[in-house]
Amino acid sequence: MTDTTDTDERNDATEEVAADGAGIVAPDDETPTWRERKERRQGLSRLTYEYFERSRREDQDLRTESSYVERDVLAFPTWPHEMIRNLSLTSFFVGLILFLAAALPPHLGAPADPSTTPAIILPDWYLYWSFGLLKLGPLNPDLAILGGQKLMKDATYGVLANLVVVGFIALVPFLNKGSARRPVEQPFWSAVGVFGVVFAVMISGLSIKNLWPAWVNVHLLFDLTFLLPFVAGFITYGILKAMREGYMFELNRRYYRLRPPR
Known part of the structure; x- marks a missing residue:
């Protein structure tokens, strides 16, 4: 009977997703603030990961508690959830553009001759x-x-x-x-x-x-x-x-x- 209880408790614990690598996601009243996370100096990647996990958990809780999933409008605060997510996506695409610009530089043709008119003139x-x-x-x-x-x-x-x-x-x-x-x-x-x-x-x-x-x-x-x-x-x-x-x-x-x- 004791082994069964211990197994159930371990299964319940594993259902929680680790947010900082040290344990389960903290409850609402124990969630560290932005300043506390910043003082930990763990870097933007770890901070982004924590906020993504927090958003995922809140979304899952709302959908679990909802009686009508299809029509519910689920949203999160602009700061920090949306800002962190947008910053991550923007950083990825900006880095991709910089990589392509460095790896595949565009070809620059001969300079235009102002004394001649092209045979065919087209816009972009x-x-x-x-x-x-x-x-x-x-x-x-x-x-x-x-x-x-x-x-x-x-x-x-x-x-x-x-x-x-x-x-x-x-x-x-x-x-x-x-x-x-x-x-x-x-x-x-x-x-x-x-x-x-x-x-x-x-x-x-x-x-x-x-x-x-x-x-x-x-x-x-x-x-x-x-x-x-x-x-x-x-x-x-x-x-x-x-x-x-x-x-x-x-x-x-x-x-x-x-x-x-x-």
């Missing part, structure tokens, strides 16, 4: 979509009332197209006020997102049409730029709409298992 790759909107001259309508002349210049038309696209992107957060976390919960806005991504890729390809091989049909590329986004959007909407009923059933059965809806 992440601005190709905006550069492509400046090449929508074929969509600039000719008005018969003006004698077949265009209402505005192609360059002005491209700038206006940029304003329209950027304005729509800025309005999306105000138009979509839902609380969905997954695309299947809002098929329409998911389809809008897919439409935007495909359109950005296609208009970026159109912006560098001078770099495409001669066998590429530029006119077909221009048509696909405005056709493929709609096709991708409709397909996305149809797939998510078909998945939504079964998905929401499984989701609600899991969410309302412990707390039925009112």
Whole structure:
């Protein structure tokens, strides 16, 4: 009987996670303060480890005591838990960037010649979509009332197209006020997102049409730029709409298992 009791006590003790290498994590009233940890001079690594273990234990206790895990919002103080974690992650990525910069230095080409103009001028790759909107001259309508002349210049038309696209992107957060976390919960806005991504890729390809091989049909590329986004959007909407009923059933059965809806 005594051996069984001792074994149970040892098993209970091993369930606690050691935070400082000397014993179990201290209770709340015995947890050393920041100044006390600093005076121990154990270094940032040991301090970070203790706080990570403390956060993990608090999270585990909250989830164990909670009667409804799915809807509970678990959080920790900004200082020191979040600050220590962010400092650790930031230090890791900064060190990785410094290592790559030292091990793989970028190649520096010949300096630019101000007396010559490059044959092809392109912006950075992440601005190709905006550069492509400046090449929508074929969509600039000719008005018969003006004698077949265009209402505005192609360059002005491209700038206006940029304003329209950027304005729509800025309005999306105000138009979509839902609380969905997954695309299947809002098929329409998911389809809008897919439409935007495909359109950005296609208009970026159109912006560098001078770099495409001669066998590429530029006119077909221009048509696909405005056709493929709609096709991708409709397909996305149809797939998510078909998945939504079964998905929401499984989701609600899991969410309302412990707390039925009112």
